[in-house]
Amino acid sequence: MSDKALLEVENLRISFPTRTGVTQAVRGVSFTVGREKLGIVGESGSGKSMTGRAILRLVPPPGVVTADKLSFQGEDLLILPEKRLRGIRGRRISMVMQDPKFSLNPVMTIGAQIAEAYRVHSSAGKAEAKRRALEMLEAVRIRNPERVYGLYPHEVSGGMGQRIMIAMMLIPNPDLLIADEPTSALDVTVQMQVLAIMDELCSSRGMGMIFVSHDLNLVASFCDRILIMYAGRVVETCRASELHAAKHPYTRGLLDSLPRLDDTRAELPVLARDPSWLEG
Amino acid sequence: MIEVTDLRVTFGHGADIVAAVQGVSFAVREGESFGLVGESGSGKSTVLRAVVGLNHDWTGSIAVAGAAQSRRREKGFFKSCQMVFQDPYGSLHPRHTIDRILAEPIAIHGLRDADARIDRVLRDVGLGPQFRFRYPHQLSGGQRQRVAIARALVLEPRVLLLDEPTSALDVSVQAEILNLLKRLRAEHALTYVLVSHNLAVVATMCDRLAVMNRGRIVEEMDVESLRRGAAREDYTRQLLRASQGYDRAAADSFKDFA
Numbered sequence: 434m435s436d437k438a439l440l441e442v443e444n445l446r447i448s449f450p451t452r453t454g455v456t457q458a459v460r461g462v463s464f465t466v467g468r469e470k471l472g473i474v475g476e477s478g479s480g481k482s483m484t485g486r487a488i489l490r491l492v493p494p495p496g497v498v499t500a501d502k503l504s505f506q507g508e509d510l511l512i513l514p515e516k517r518l519r520g521i522r523g524r525r526i527s528m529v530m531q532d533p534k535f536s537l538n539p540v541m542t543i544g545a546q547i548a549e550a551y552r553v554h555s556s557a558g559k560a561e562a563k564r565r566a567l568e569m570l571e572a573v574r575i576r577n578p579e580r581v582y583g584l585y586p587h588e589v590s591g592g593m594g595q596r597i598m599i600a601m602m603l604i605p606n607p608d609l610l611i612a613d614e615p616t617s618a619l620d621v622t623v624q625m626q627v628l629a630i631m632d633e634l635c636s637s638r639g640m641g642m643i644f645v646s647h648d649l650n651l652v653a654s655f656c657d658r659i660l661i662m663y664a665g666r667v668v669e670t671c672r673a674s675e676l677h678a679a680k681h682p683y684t685r686g687l688l689d690s691l692p693r694l695d696d697t698r699a700e701l702p703v704l705a706r707d708p709s710w711l712e713g
Numbered sequence: 714m715i716e717v718t719d720l721r722v723t724f725g726h727g728a729d730i731v732a733a734v735q736g737v738s739f740a741v742r743e744g745e746s747f748g749l750v751g752e753s754g755s756g757k758s759t760v761l762r763a764v765v766g767l768n769h770d771w772t773g774s775i776a777v778a779g780a781a782q783s784r785r786r787e788k789g790f791f792k793s794c795q796m797v798f799q800d801p802y803g804s805l806h807p808r809h810t811i812d813r814i815l816a817e818p819i820a821i822h823g824l825r826d827a828d829a830r831i832d833r834v835l836r837d838v839g840l841g842p843q844f845r846f847r848y849p850h851q852l853s854g855g856q857r858q859r860v861a862i863a864r865a866l867v868l869e870p871r872v873l874l875l876d877e878p879t880s881a882l883d884v885s886v887q888a889e890i891l892n893l894l895k896r897l898r899a900e901h902a903l904t905y906v907l908v909s910h911n912l913a914v915v916a917t918m919c920d921r922l923a924v925m926n927r928g929r930i931v932e933e934m935d936v937e938s939l940r941r942g943a944a945r946e947d948y949t950r951q952l953l954r955a956s957q958g959y960d961r962a963a964a965d966s967f968k969d970f971a
Contacts, residue, residue, distance in 0.1 A: 476883040476884075476885065477854075477883055590754075591753065620752035620753055620910060621752070621910065621952065621955035621956050622752065622951060622952065622955045622967050623752075624955070625955050625959060625960070625963065625964040625967065626964050626967060628959050628964065629959075629961055629964035629965065632959075632961060647883060647884065649884070650957075650958045651958060651959060653958065654958030654959040654960065655958075655959040686885065687884060687885060690884055690885050690887070690888035691884055691888075691913070692887075692888070692891065692911075692913040692914050692916065692917040692918075693913055693916070693917075694912055694913050694916045694939065694940060694942070694953070694956065694957070695916070695940045696913065696916050696917045696940070697940070698917070699895075700892050700895065701888035701891055701892055701917065702888065703885070703888050703889050703892065704885035704888070
């Protein structure tokens with residue numbers, strides 16, 4: 434990290450009371466994010482998405498979030514009143530969800546949704562918001578933004594829908610973007626193009642980014658730093674370029690179990706889970 | 714084992730007509746594992762659905778196990794050719810036990826000793842008899858996909874059509890399912906057609922593959938050339954490049970192939 438941290442998280446815990454007792458989804462996670470691309474990797478149920486949601490206080494009830502510290506540019510996100518939090522949520526920290534099909538409003542045109550995102554967070558008028566929305570559509574490389582502006586979500590492809598979501602999240606010019614599996618529904622080539630857009634926006638605007646994904650190779654090639662989560666804990670942190678030298682047996686196991694293009698192994702090694710990882 | 718010649722599939726009518734598959738031909742030998750690779754909308758799943766008889770509106774010719782297939786399939790066809798679907802959460806009946814799910818194909822085909830068959834097939838896919846009277850929601854994604862594979866195998870087919878069998882699973886579970894599919898193919902001398910967008914999965918599972926784009930086969934290659942990265946067509950090369958992780962320069966060079 435070159436400069437002061439944008440986001441500081443210390444000992445984050447998320448638990449859900451259930452009929453059979455309390456389930457701890459996240460158990461003492463600490464990290465900081467500066468103006469960099471931080472990857473959070475893990476399997477389903479490892480708590481990676483919940484960690485992203487907790488930052489914006491979007492953990493659904495009855496989930497309980499506690500932390501020793503959860504601060505964004507000096508403001509304590511845990512105790513901030515809801516009204517003040519709304520000034521941060523979407524404005525200074527925004528979040529891109531996994532599936533555009535369920536995250537866009539189906540009965541509102543794309544243009545109207547993006548313009549709304551801008552107007553909510555600024556005092557701009559209608560014409561100004563439309564101009565900015567069109568600019569943003571162009572920035573995420575949508576050809577013919579004028580046409581797409583008037584379309585409804587069901588009229589665009591998955592790749593385009595994802596780019597539209599990114600446009601909507603970036604229009605308030607946030608300092609931190611939380612992207613929860615933003616490209617896992619996309620084809621590999623479209624995925625690369627969407628990542629290139631986010632990469633460029635990160636470097637040109639100095640935005641920080643938390644990239645939540647299950648795809649180790651993708652994260653290693655895209656992010657600067659990686660947290661590897663297992664059963665609600667961070668088991669390993671490393672520079673993305675050094676992922677291949679990861680030490681934790683879980684990380685190693687995950688890396689080994691990936692099929693490779695030049696694979697000639699008769700059988701893929703299967704992850705043998707060690708109960709001690711739960712506490713490691 | 715499978716011969717597809719000039720397969721064409723269209724959806725819709727009049728001005729809204731979409732030609733999803735436009736003249737696809739390929740042949741799969743007995744015991745071979747054949748991959749169909751392509752991006753969404755390339756028609757790879759549609760080809761598979763036409764072969765298994767889930768799509769009735771096609772032209773061209775499809776022959777499975779030496780028998781030319783008509784649009785509607787005889788019951789006996791499904792005894793020799795079965796399919797495993799992508800989403801193990803959607804493809805199992807949520808209110809049927811595993812036992813009932815596996816007993817249904819046996820009953821339809823009027824086979825005997827259902828009990829022994831179910832027991833055997835559950836062991837075969839590595840689940841064991843203790844799973845027999847559970848419901849799908851009591852199983853993990855990987856276990857459900859094992860049940861889906863067991864349901865396909867319970868009729869002892871010769872051909873298994875696999876539509877993205879691991880894309881809904883975590884990588885560690887994916888390795889288990891891929892190993893299972895490999896073992897079953899060796900043990901039962903099965904013929905596979907595997908549809909996937911993941912080139913690495915195809916490289917581990919298949920002997921040969923065809924790359925599809927916009928309803929056509931762009932290139933057929935063997936897995937050796939895939940491993941070497943020796944693609945003939947630009948489209949395949951772009952796909953290979955995109956599969957190898959994020960690369961800013963590569964992303965900028967991508968183009969659309971019509």
